[in-house]
Amino acid sequence: MAPQSGVRGALRRFNELYARFLEWLLVFSVASIIPPVTLQIFARFTELLPRYIWTEEASRFLLVWTVMIGAMVAIREGTHFNVDLFPNLKGRGKAAADLVAGFFIVVFALVFVWWGWEFVDSAWFRISELAELPLWTIYIAWPVAGLSFLIFMAERIWDDLAVLTGAEEPRA
Amino acid sequence: QAPVTLNGASQFNDDHVFNRCMTRFEELVKQYYGRPINFVMHKNSSLGLEKQFFEYMSAGRAVDYAIVSPAHMSTFSRAAPFIDAPFLFRDLAHWNTVLDQDLFKPVADEVARRARVELIGYAGGGIRNIFSSRPARNMAELRGLRVRVQGAPIWSRTFQAIGMAPQVIAYNEVYNAIQNNVIEAGENEAAGVEQMRFFEVGPNLLMTQHAITIRPLCFSSQTLARLPRELQEAIRRAGREAGVFGRQTESSEDEQKVAALEAAGRLRRIPFTERAQMNAAVLPVMAAYAREIDAEGIQSRINAITS
Amino acid sequence: MMASTLTAGQAAAFLFGGFFGLLFLRVPVAVALGLSCLPLLLLEDRLWPMILVQETFNGFNSFILIAVPFFLLAANLMNIGGITDRLVRFSRAIVGHMPGSLAQINVVLSIFFAGISGSSTADAASQSKIFIDAQRREGYDDSFSVAITAVSAVLAVIIPPSILMIVWGGVLTVSIGGLFLAGVLPGLLIGVAQMATVHVYAKIRNYPTYTRATLREFFAAFIVAVPALMTPFIIIGGKIFGWFTATEAACIAVLYAGALSIFVYREMDMKGLRTAFMDTGKLSGITLFCVGTASAFGWLLAYYKIPEAMLSGVIAWDMGPVATGFFIAGVFLIVGCFLDAIPAIIIVGTILQPMAEHAGLHPIHFAMISIVSLAFGLVTPPYGLCLMIACSVAGIRITDALKDTMIMLVPMLAVLATLIMWPDMALLLPRLIEPDFLK
Numbered sequence: 001m002a003p004q005s006g007v008r009g010a011l012r013r014f015n016e017l018y019a020r021f022l023e024w025l026l027v028f029s030v031a032s033i034i035p036p037v038t039l040q041i042f043a044r045f046t047e048l049l050p051r052y053i054w055t056e057e058a059s060r061f062l063l064v065w066t067v068m069i070g071a072m073v074a075i076r077e078g079t080h081f082n083v084d085l086f087p088n089l090k091g092r093g094k095a096a097a098d099l100v101a102g103f104f105i106v107v108f109a110l111v112f113v114w115w116g117w118e119f120v121d122s123a124w125f126r127i128s129e130l131a132e133l134p135l136w137t138i139y140i141a142w143p144v145a146g147l148s149f150l151i152f153m154a155e156r157i158w159d160d161l162a163v164l165t166g167a168e169e170p171r172a
Numbered sequence: 173q174a175p176v177t178l179n180g181a182s183q184f185n186d187d188h189v190f191n192r193c194m195t196r197f198e199e200l201v202k203q204y205y206g207r208p209i210n211f212v213m214h215k216n217s218s219l220g221l222e223k224q225f226f227e228y229m230s231a232g233r234a235v236d237y238a239i240v241s242p243a244h245m246s247t248f249s250r251a252a253p254f255i256d257a258p259f260l261f262r263d264l265a266h267w268n269t270v271l272d273q274d275l276f277k278p279v280a281d282e283v284a285r286r287a288r289v290e291l292i293g294y295a296g297g298g299i300r301n302i303f304s305s306r307p308a309r310n311m312a313e314l315r316g317l318r319v320r321v322q323g324a325p326i327w328s329r330t331f332q333a334i335g336m337a338p339q340v341i342a343y344n345e346v347y348n349a350i351q352n353n354v355i356e357a358g359e360n361e362a363a364g365v366e367q368m369r370f371f372e373v374g375p376n377l378l379m380t381q382h383a384i385t386i387r388p389l390c391f392s393s394q395t396l397a398r399l400p401r402e403l404q405e406a407i408r409r410a411g412r413e414a415g416v417f418g419r420q421t422e423s424s425e426d427e428q429k430v431a432a433l434e435a436a437g438r439l440r441r442i443p444f445t446e447r448a449q450m451n452a453a454v455l456p457v458m459a460a461y462a463r464e465i466d467a468e469g470i471q472s473r474i475n476a477i478t479s
Numbered sequence: 480m481m482a483s484t485l486t487a488g489q490a491a492a493f494l495f496g497g498f499f500g501l502l503f504l505r506v507p508v509a510v511a512l513g514l515s516c517l518p519l520l521l522l523e524d525r526l527w528p529m530i531l532v533q534e535t536f537n538g539f540n541s542f543i544l545i546a547v548p549f550f551l552l553a554a555n556l557m558n559i560g561g562i563t564d565r566l567v568r569f570s571r572a573i574v575g576h577m578p579g580s581l582a583q584i585n586v587v588l589s590i591f592f593a594g595i596s597g598s599s600t601a602d603a604a605s606q607s608k609i610f611i612d613a614q615r616r617e618g619y620d621d622s623f624s625v626a627i628t629a630v631s632a633v634l635a636v637i638i639p640p641s642i643l644m645i646v647w648g649g650v651l652t653v654s655i656g657g658l659f660l661a662g663v664l665p666g667l668l669i670g671v672a673q674m675a676t677v678h679v680y681a682k683i684r685n686y687p688t689y690t691r692a693t694l695r696e697f698f699a700a701f702i703v704a705v706p707a708l709m710t711p712f713i714i715i716g717g718k719i720f721g722w723f724t725a726t727e728a729a730c731i732a733v734l735y736a737g738a739l740s741i742f743v744y745r746e747m748d749m750k751g752l753r754t755a756f757m758d759t760g761k762l763s764g765i766t767l768f769c770v771g772t773a774s775a776f777g778w779l780l781a782y783y784k785i786p787e788a789m790l791s792g793v794i795a796w797d798m799g800p801v802a803t804g805f806f807i808a809g810v811f812l813i814v815g816c817f818l819d820a821i822p823a824i825i826i827v828g829t830i831l832q833p834m835a836e837h838a839g840l841h842p843i844h845f846a847m848i849s850i851v852s853l854a855f856g857l858v859t860p861p862y863g864l865c866l867m868i869a870c871s872v873a874g875i876r877i878t879d880a881l882k883d884t885m886i887m888l889v890p891m892l893a894v895l896a897t898l899i900m901w902p903d904m905a906l907l908l909p910r911l912i913e914p915d916f917l918k
């Protein structure tokens with residue numbers, strides 16, 4: 001359906017693999033929230049389980065990562081909530097409108113990359129309150145998300161441009 | 173040139189002693205500086221929680237001054253929560269002496285260096301007790317009490333050492349958790365018990381007096397550096413004095429609040445008879461903690477005070 | 480050098496102009512909320528765009544939000560593991576002969592769920608996964624299924640326990656126990672109003688009914704469903720006996736649904752399990768990502784004290800209690816279109832309080848009017864999380880579900896109007912059960 005050669009094909013193949021990797025990471029991150037919360041509940045009833053105080057914080061941080069990975073995948077799949085006031089757009093009109101919206105998503109992604117990095121940079125030597133984890137391991141999710149938004153958007157924008165210039169038929 | 177505008181932040185409303193303390197700070201700055209200056213107070217958690225105020229002060233943006241619990245400075249400085257650790261003070265007089273002698277200066281210096289936030293005054297003075305759904309008068313009765321503690325390791329370690337079963341629960345789930353008997357108790361000063369209506373679910377106030385709060389009035393170092401020298405001096409002086417004002421106010425009102433709740437029949441004070449045994453139980457934990465964060469010197473000076 | 484460069488009015492123009500402009504250009508809601516903050520963060524001397532990053536982090540970094548992926552995962556496991564099927568079959572045996580039965584069950588389950596959880600987002604996510612597909616298979620219109628799932632989810636924050644009431648009680652120092660009692664009657668009445676709406680819809684649109692089940696069919700369905708039926712009981716029981724908090728209950732639901740699907744009904748395989756986790760992550764991701772950028776948006780509203788500026792003159796209008804009640808409801812209904820309920824309480828509730836006091840509204844009555852109005856905001860676009868979730872699960876556009884949602888809101892608004900004019904809807908139960916809470 002799409003050209004599989006050159007830079008564009010390589011980008012598509014890379015994104016395909018990267019998205020699949022993120023999906024697996026997502027499965028893992030959702031699953032990883034369960035053990036600390038379970039531990040927190042059951043430790044209340046038995047002396048056999050240690051009563052750690054980091055369970056609450058660890059589960060929050062895993063939630064943060066889950067949300068950020070989920071948001072990256074959603075950019076690739078175009079599933080972020082949208083109030084579409086022009087549901088009947090088709091073909092080149094739709095490509096043009098998608099390009100406009102895509103431009104703003106790119107700006108948003110750049111904010112996440114640039115100031116997300118500053119966010120990480122402010123936390124190199126800081127550790128979390130309970131689990132004593134280095135804070136950058138959580139904050140890094142922002143620049144990573146920004147970069148992921150960018151490479152996923154690059155593929156979409158490329159496709160839209162091809163439709164707009166008439167080089168390709170719109171994908172179904 | 174337009175007058176300087178400074179932004180303050182608070183989790184509480186105007187009635188709360190922290191807000192009154194910061195209002196006093198603003199009045200004093202105006203008085204000592206003698207030139208026009210604007211203060212904007214963002215109250216009721218509208219800009220977030222104390223932890224976030226501290227991060228913004230550290231970045232030198234958005235928030236310039238706020239009262240912040242030392243526990244929330246721990247991501248910058250591991251020693252900071254020591255200022256507000258439990259079982260540090262014998263009584264209010266002891267606590268006052270420690271603050272008058274500025275014994276926490278080394279910690280404040282570390283915070284200033286690592287977070288770029290100056291602790292310009294010390295408010296606080298709330299006595300923390302345990303509010304509980306069941307009464308407990310001594311160590312034996314405290315045994316196994318499922319109590320929610322603050323999110324800093326020293327709190328859960330000391331409470332565990334006493335024989336209680338400390339739990340980690342988000343602050344806004346505490347009310348529900350006690351109501352449903354997931355936990356039996358929490359611990360807070362009178363202002364917190366009143367604000368969050370904890371007495372509705374935990375009407376027994378176990379008078380353990382395990383902590384007396386210290387709540388530094390903080391000011392962003394980066395903002396401070398940008399201000400005219402006379403204003404900087406006015407701010408430091410006003411901060412110190414507003415802190416004293418806040419301390420006097422809270423420590424006197426703390427007792428009044430509890431008495432009022434008790435008179436209204438909403439709270440029962442349960443005397444705690446084994447405070448000496450309780451202190452003995454936490455002694456090794458506190459010593460280990462002080463060693464861990466390099467605060468042994470301060471700790472021994474605090475303990476050496478005879479008042 | 481340190482003065483605000485912008486006034487509250489200018490800041491409001493940037494925020495709302497940016498938000499609506501970007502939505503118009505088909506930018507996703509979460510991105511539009513975040514990007515409309517950008518001009519202010521760049522222009523204002525004392526602010527900078529890292530606040531957008533920091534506030535989104537603060538938005539996600541909440542233990543209570545963990546209930547969202549957990550209840551969603553529980554629902555996914557129940558669907559894939561065959562629990563839902565058995566529950567639906569059993570409920571069909573009980574009420575299947577009534578018009579619109581499946582949709583009625585949708586409402587009733589939300590009422591039960593409301594008694595467990597304080598989170599509407601979690602309810603909307605999990606029930607969308609359970610009901611929308613089931614209702615589709617039985618011939619209900621998608622827009623109807625989406626609308627009823629979304630509007631019934633708002634009950635979770637009206638019927639106690641409710642996270643909104645806890646926040647309200649803490650911020651405005653009102654008895655939380657009193658608010659819990661006050662929420663029961665309005666919550667049940669809204670539930671009844673929704674069931675009546677479903678009934679009328681089912682009659683007009685001829686939604687399927689089944690022949691009344693025989694006693695034998697009833698018992699057969701019951702026996703098969705017993706372990707599945709235990710799910711709500713374990714969760715409710717756990718709360719009654721004090722085993723776990725509301726958020727932890729969500730985790731227990733996951734463990735139980737997982738164990739049931741794998742060991743008892745044995746309809747779950749590795750692929751199903753993987754799909755359940757992945758779907759959970761995807762939907763939680765887009766939902767909570769919105770919460771993050773919305774909290775940055777709310778943070779800027781608060782920084783510029785925009786609600787304060789807009790409402791500053793209103794107290795001088797000197798309205799009576801009923802007019803004030805309607806005004807407050809109106810404000811929160813509008814605010815609910817942009818903000819999450821919790822920031823709305825913090826930012827707007829505190830500003831409206833003196834007005835309510837001036838008009839002589841009882842603090843608990845004021846709180847209930849506000850909380851019910853804010854709950855409705857969960858289904859009003861552009862920022863109506865429950866509606867967006869249900870649409871996303873059904874794979875339809877928000878604009879397509881809008882009409883049915885608005886129709887269903889009408890009887891709910893009638894209940895709200897009654898609540899405003901008849902304070903006892905909120906105050907009766909607290910007065911009878913715990914008069915102390917009213918003080």
Ligand code: NA
Binds near residue numbers: 585586589627628631
């Ligand atoms: Na429902």
Ligand code: NA
Binds near residue numbers: 634
């Ligand atoms: Na509820």
